[in-house]
Amino acid sequence: MSRKYEELYQAIKSSSNIMIVPHKYPDGDALGSSLAIYIALKRMGKNVWLISHTPIPSKYAFLSENYTFLPLELVPSDLDLIIGVDCADKERLNLSDDYLKRAKKVVNIDHHVTNDQFGSINIIQPVAATGEIVVDIFDDFGFEIDKDIATCLYTAIATDTGNFMYSNTTQNSFEKTARLFNTGFEFVDIARRLFLEKSLAQTRLIGLAISKMEMFQDEKIALITVMKDDMTQVGAKEGDCETLVNIAVDVETVQVAIFIREITKSFFKVSFRSKGDVDVAKASQVYGGGGHKNAAGCAVNGDFETVKQNVISLVKDMFFKSE
Ligand SMILES: [Mn+2]
Secondary structure, eight states, rough: OOOHHHHHHHHHTTEEEEHHHEOSSSSSHHHHHHHHHHHHHHTTEEEEEBBBBSSGGGGGGGGGGGGBBBBBSSSOOOEEEEEEEESSSSSHHHOOOHHTTTTSHHHEEETTOOOOOOSSSSEESSSSOOHHHHHHHHHHTTOOHHHHHHHHHHHHHHHHTTTTTTTTTOOOHHHHHGGGGGGGGOOHHHHHHHOOOOOHHHHHHHHHHHHTTTETTTTTTTEEEEEEHHHHHOOOGGGGGTTTHHHHHTTTSSSEEEEEEEEEETEEEEEEEEETTTOHHHHHHHHEEESSSSEEEEEEOHHHHHHHHHHHHHHHHSSSTTT
């Protein structure tokens, strides 16, 4: 056992009351990894509270069918251990210094290289998903990984690697996932839920949005817009917009996809996706937004036509000026 793992093992062993905290606005990795730890600690006979600062996205509701993510207020104050999961920094852990002082120790399990080491025990490994670290820890500790835990950890790794298609995917991602298969977890069913299934409203919204998609710059720029009326027409909810910009960037000629969503008549959310070296984070920064090279976003004020023209001009000038 490595020194870090030994420290964690001892901390768990000597604790009775443990709180597990995924980052706010939790994704599949944060939810799957924290739920896996919750199940394992419960089985050890610990008193465990699993919290979430913000609602669980409906896509992941199946994970918590038999478990509840509590609001922070329902956790008793005498904690021995707080375990932050998939939180790149203290801000994402979202607990005040006073709150953290309630616990004897704070554990920080995460995979972001930028992690600010907020814990008293920091287990940070630069892998694709926190789920990969959890598989490693459980195997090292000799904790049994059964169907339920495997479902959680597969969800964690598969979602953070974009179904094993993002550039962060490594041999380790596959190995840690492959290791889960001897549990007989419902792989096909879970994969379908995570990567194929959509609500009817979402499916209709995709149809509507694609029918209105506009192309610019020899079909290298695609623009998809969704107005409030479109959402109402198909009965879509906010989360139903998620995949639209990815559909646009998957058009083979497209290098930059832009997605504009009307929030109010004079306020719009804009998402960018790109392929290869086109760094759309630069475009979102012009409007005070952020993101990564191939996926970024920002919010823009103005009337729709002005916002649309400005965003398209920005992308043309920034990435296609020489053409
Ligand atoms: Mn993650």
